[in-house]
């Protein structure tokens with residue numbers, strides 16, 4: 001009688017197998033990849049993977065793991081394989097064709113929440129615009145964490161907006177976030193207290209040099225920010241002035257080395273209280289400014 005693979009492979013054996021396969025294929029961080037796959041497959045936390053290490057995988061779980069490992073060889077990002085990722089403590093669905101939310105962007109969310117909490121309370125529900133919402137990660141995280149806000153989230157990608165809606169629904173904020181398929185700003189020209197964005201910011205000429213995982217799998221319209229990467233920042237900073245309430249805030253994520261330039265553009269456009277916030281690696285990542293009463 002032949003023994004099934006399932007009977008042979010315990011969680012521990014599966015972890016070692018997947019890690020070795022991924023390492024041999026040169027995939028960075030093979031252990032984390034293997035563990036994330038198993039967590040997702042068995043719906044276990046990382047600690048539980050170790051607690052239940054003698055548990056066996058079923059035949060179908062085994063097949064799925066084999067498939068993920070194979071697909072990962074091609075460089076397809078782990079998040080696309082698993083179909084979701086963590087963002088600001090929330091579970092966010094991701095899918096091919098839509099930008100994967102990054103940990104750096106959690107800084108942007110954190111800074112907006114902090115700035116809003118320190119600001120004078122507006123006389124109406126706080127109104128936030130999230131430009132280029134992608135999976136909806138920023139809009140959903142802000143809505144979950146800032147009660148009493150009305151959020152409009154825009155994108156030019158229909159698949160992104162469909163996914164963003166699903167993320168709003170599964171995180172319980174669908175009635176507080178409105179989505180619009182438009183070029184940056186909603187056509188209604190309504191006013192906002194906060195305009196936040198993580199727009200495309202890679203300079204066009206460096207796209208070919210990106211990690212293949214990003215370059216070959218993520219949508220280029222989510223990456224390409226024009227000749228110096230700042231096309232979108234310039235447009236947003238310029239146009240946001242007309243839509244922000246008098247004490248309104250603009251908060252933008254930037255790429256490495258772009259923060260000073262973006263702060264200078266804000267200053268030249270007449271914004272006040274510009275500040276740069278760094279990420280955990282010490283890279284200027286978020287630039288925030290206030291429209292100011294003279295705007």
Ligand code: SAH
Nearest residue numbers: 099101132133134155156157183184198222
């Ligand atoms: N905010 C998300 C996605 C960032 S990627 C996150 O932080 O994870 C940038 C997003 O901007 C993509 O979803 C892309 O489709 C969108 N985008 C590109 N050009 C745009 C435009 N002209 N107007 C609105 N959104 C745009």
